[in-house]
Amino acid sequence: MIRPLIVLVPVLVLGASTALAHDPPNHDIEELTERIAAHPSAPLLVERAELWLQEGFADEAASDLRMAATLEPGDAIGRAVLWAEVWRQRGRLDEAEAELDPAVAAGSVEALAARARIRADAGRLTDALADYEAAVARLLTVDLALGHGRTLERLGRPAEAEAVYAVHARRLGNATVLVQARIQVLRQLRRHDDALRAIDTQVRHARAKSTWLLLRGAVLAEAGRTEDAVRAYLAALADAERVYRRRRSVASRLIRAEALAAVGRTAEARAEAERVRAASPQLAARATALLAATEASR
């Protein structure tokens, strides 16, 4: 008597699922729904659950995952990451983490990476760090490396964060975002020469060099090497002028304004920053910061 029941349950549930609670927001969900109606299968349901999650429909995803488990028990590890995302979207970070624990124990690096992010989001930084360390040892991506370093920074351990950024950047082809993060930490640590060397690994890739030259100038100024700083700022301004003539974008205008400010041409810098603030919501905060920084020397 058990066998027929197992067959019956999925059919009933699937019948209900084909009339979706929401209009599918996504053509791919619509297509999958048709395929599922014709040939219900766990992989298709899992795929649809993933799409529901992408669109923020946690309940629909949960129902698909439950159906997939009914049709084809097993693969708990593969689906754990999706279940965790369901709970994360419902704001239940503890449930999300609990969902991932067995998968992590079973050796899933994806589950480990997901749990690291959830723990970091929940502010459980020491636990997050342990997960990041275990994850990056097996799978190094720029996002995981950033998460690893940022967690150390949040824990107030900048020296270790710097070392982590340095190692990861080296393994990831000097990935710019990791080098940028490292330079910020090096400046905090007042390790100016290392910051300058890090900048140099990037400057050679940049055809428009002014943002990197401005950064170089700032580090030199922090190191008390004022003359060198001015030289860097002047070079930044020359390059910013060259690029601005070629690309009249609001960002190149702002970079030029920052260079003008750096060399003490405050009035021009402020006028440009005002224009940027009016023209670009995207860059308004940076323009406002420039205006605030130059307020005193007006």
Next chain:
Amino acid sequence: MRAAILTVALLLSATATAQRAPYLQRLTPTEVTIVWRDGNAAGEVCYGTAPNALTERVVASTSGSQHEARLTGLNVLTEYFYAATDGSGCPAAAAATDHFTTAPEVGSDTAFRVWVVGDSGTGGSRQAEVRDAMLGWVGAQPPDIYLHVGDMAYADGTTNEFTDNFFGMYSDILRSTNCWPAMGNHEGRTADSGTESGPYYDAYVLPRDGVAGGMPSGTEAYYSFDHANVHFVVLDSHDSPRSVDGAMLQWLDADLAAADATWIVAFWHHPPYTKGSHDSDNESQLVQMRENALPILESYGADLIFGGHSHIYERSFLARGAFDTPTTAAGYLVDTGDGRIDGDGPYDANDGTVYVVAGHGGAGVSGSADHPLMYFSELDQGSVIFDVSGPTITLRNIRRDGEVTDELTLVKGVEDALLLVSPLGGETIAAGAPLPLRWLAPDDTANVRVELSLDGGDHWGELEASTPNDGELVVTAPEVRTDEARVRVTDTADATRTDESGNFSLVGTRTFEPIAFGGRWEYHDGPTAPTADWNTTTGGWPEGNAELGYGDGDEVTELLDADPNVPTVYFRQSIALDGEVTRAELDVLYDDAIAVFVNGSQVLGIHVDDGLDHDTFSSGSDGDDARASRTIDGSVFTTGENVIAALVKQASGSSSDLSFDLRLTLVVERDLPGPDAGIGGDGGTAPRPDGSTRFDGSTDTDGDGGDDGGCGCTTLAARELPGALLLFGLLVLALRRRR
């Protein structure tokens, strides 16, 4: 997120060992990587700068069946020939298909051509049609690089699907053209961006370390590269985090801050604006790319952004700042013109961005095609070709039947400089026809002087001493034959603000439509036959505009619907020509039979096998509003008046409808004087006190071509431009109807 799917996929991909012909990857000014798959244990590439001198050798790294040979230390913009071998020796010569040209020097103004394809990977006939339409259109100027915006291997991006639906389908192209890809969701079913694994990442060798230009991304999932004066950015909209503080968009900001190229072109799979098979107002990947990536790209002045995913062709107006959800157009369209050089004028790319959805490379198209940012949408398969030439980009949609259904020009003026946009040089312009000039100049340029040279710039004559800086002027091309015509536009107050075109040709050959669809015809729809000279004279019959006929409801002029039907109805009009016709094309719309005459000579007959007598019905039918095109013999035309006449026959006395319309396109050749007649001669110019000359040609600032002297015909003045506009209008109308 995709562990379950990935596991299955990796198993699938591991079992296949496919053969793939050599293809190019990571092409830069000084290196290229050649990749191929076969059953050999080792691989080697032999290459050289002549097809029969493959003197250099590079051993490939081999993993499974895939070989990758990285050729470095190459010369900039140089053609090389190669052979992919098993390492046992080099052949005497490279196959004709196996060659490549290294990229131009970064930052140079070298012109190049780009092919953009999306959502192609069905392996079906539509995909092949799209490919062949492109090849047919480009002819001897094939694309220099190929961009694929994703979904290149349906349904799951497996190794076999890649081999058949991508590498097999484009094999001959890929042997000599680098394809730069963005990952689609269908590739994402079997590939993982986090681990950079799966068939997509196996197939491609992409720059994660900035080796092709741009800042190091640290991943093959998103990357950038430079080609001449364009910086290309490729994002992963499917499987990499799309948040503003994620690594991808942080890198994007740093990468763009370091770009100094004239142009920025970006592409990824999920388009920020679309109403095709996907809707950018509702789907999270599309919404996130719009809300998160576009503000960064636009602030750095990105010029052209391509997406796919949505199976449709869509091309936007010049837009800026439309990041909200849902997307509205109000306040975000910077230029509401068509962007055409021969229309409202090109877009000034300094002011905004153009968005293109090229999800029409082979898969079935669908959607409402009514996105408010789009100037043009088309539900048919095709691909995009764009040409970069210094400060100008010209983009065209090549539909699968070879028709160019959308055309757009972007120009990029340099601050404080004047830039002539049209003509650029290389054009062929009919003498005596309207010659539209377009330029961009700073706002504080009040007036410009416009000059013409007929000898490659050695001598100049004034067309306008001073005309307002409104960016355009339509002049009449002089009645001169030359291959060295140039125009020059100069700020009257600042001679440093000046630009001149390259050489273009003025010819006596003129292509035009003396009769457009919708033209005005005399007609005879009565029960009795007309006089025998009906097709050699005009006058005395009633007139009406085409389409003429009855019974379908789409007629502009309704004819007599007698019972029983009159078997034959007659149409005629006269046109005047001032030269020899070297080519003539006839397009007719008919129901049920038609015969066309030029000056009494029959040039076309369809379903008139039972004769032309008035009381004879048609000998067959092609259904309602059938269309046919024929090239006809030009010798039937004469200089002066010509009578174009047609008769249309009913199928029977009881048939419900009858239709007629006709378009005639002619190429007319006139004898013209050489360039000496144009400047300083007696060809309508007068010497000026300063020793220069002034053309006495009329200028026609309203651009309608009206009253322009010396055109190929008398009816042209009223018809040529409105005809073209009318056709375009019909196209848009047809699209709207399909929604």
